[in-house]
Amino acid sequence: MKTTQEQNFERELPAGYKQALYINAKDPKFGIIFNLIALAVLAVVMVLAFLALRLGGKLSSDILDMEYAQFLIAYAVFFGSMIGYIVLHELVHGAAYKSLTGEKLTFGLSWSCAFCGVPNIYTYRRTALISVVAPFALFTLLMLPLLIILYFVSPLYFLIVAFIFGLHVGGCSGDLYVLYLLTARFKDKKVLMRDTGPEQFFYVPEGENSISLES
Ligand SMILES: [Zn+2]
Numbered sequence: 776m777k778t779t780q781e782q783n784f785e786r787e788l789p790a791g792y793k794q795a796l797y798i799n800a801k802d803p804k805f806g807i808i809f810n811l812i813a814l815a816v817l818a819v820v821m822v823l824a825f826l827a828l829r830l831g832g833k834l835s836s837d838i839l840d841m842e843y844a845q846f847l848i849a850y851a852v853f854f855g856s857m858i859g860y861i862v863l864h865e866l867v868h869g870a871a872y873k874s875l876t877g878e879k880l881t882f883g884l885s886w887s888c889a890f891c892g893v894p895n896i897y898t899y900r901r902t903a904l905i906s907v908v909a910p911f912a913l914f915t916l917l918m919l920p921l922l923i924i925l926y927f928v929s930p931l932y933f934l935i936v937a938f939i940f941g942l943h944v945g946g947c948s949g950d951l952y953v954l955y956l957l958t959a960r961f962k963d964k965k966v967l968m969r970d971t972g973p974e975q976f977f978y979v980p981e982g983e984n985s986i987s988l989e990s
Contacts, residue, residue, distance in 0.1 A: 780877045783902040785967060786895075788978060792967060796956065796977040800949055806887030809952070813945030820941030824934055833930045841931075853935050860939050864910040864946070865891040871906035872898075872970075881972050888949060892972030903968040904957045911947040911954075918943065 800806055828834040841849075868891040869880045881892050898906070918940045925933040953975055957968070961977055969976040 780875065782899075783875045784878070784893075784896040784898040786897075788897055788967070791981040792978040793981055794976055795961070795979045798953075798956075798975050800888045800890065800973040801885050806885075809949045810887060812948045813942075816945030816948065817938070817941035820937060820944065821934075824937035824941075827926065828930055828933065831926070833926070838930045838934070849931055849935065852932070853938070856935070856939050857942065860914070860943060861889050861946075864914065864943070865889050867910040867913055868906055871909040872902075875902045875906065883972055885973055888946075888973065890972035892970040892974075894969070894971040897967040897969050897978065900957055900961060900964050900966040900968065903970065904954065906970075907950050907953045907957070911943075911950055914943050 798805060800809065825834065839846075865882055869882065872878070872880055872891070872893040876893055876896060876898060878893050878896050881890075881894050883890050893906075918936060922933065922936055922940060925936055956977065957966070961968075961979065963979065965980050967978040969978070
């Protein structure tokens with residue numbers, strides 16, 4: 776009898792499954808494309824943030840008019856939250872995978888991305904979906920209200936959090952691509968995904984069209 780967690784994955788690829796797709800964030804083409812997308816998203820978010828301040832009459836030279844100590848604090852907050860965000864993003868992936876499977880996680884950093892995976896098992900689609908989208912959903916829900924508050928309270932910290940938000944949305948482009956694959960292409964709940972962190976392998980039961988884009 777399988778436990779609730781064990782119902783979310785398989786230890787071995789069941790008979791009759793075949794690999795339908797393999798993606799690798801360390802692949803040069805994939806890594807470069809998704810980092811360019813991330814940079815473009817960050818640029819768009821910052822343009823929108825400056826526009827919002829401008830339209831609200833909050834963009835003036837006194838944004839940077841502060842004591843040296845305040846400047847150092849803002850700088851520390853900026854770098855601290857950037858590093859903190861990346862670590863927390865991966866920990867949220869890990870917390871989701873851990874609570875749904877109880878299995879051993881892997882964390883790491885490559886030239887193209889930070890990553891978290893659960894490399895020794897094949898997770899069912901629902902588990903993969905929740906774990907992949909968890910950081911995007913959680914941090915978007917946390918940062919949007921914070922941005923609205925900071926817009927009225929502090930233009931400087933609004934810009935700092937806007938930068939982290941841009942980094943967040945852009946940095947989630949790989950996760951959102953996997954979300955797209957799991958919602959648009961691999962809709963069968965029997966679909967299995969193996970996530971080593973930078974790599975994802977998708978498996979479908981035999982007989983199902985691996986390259987189909989229809990429902
Ligand atoms: Zn992620």
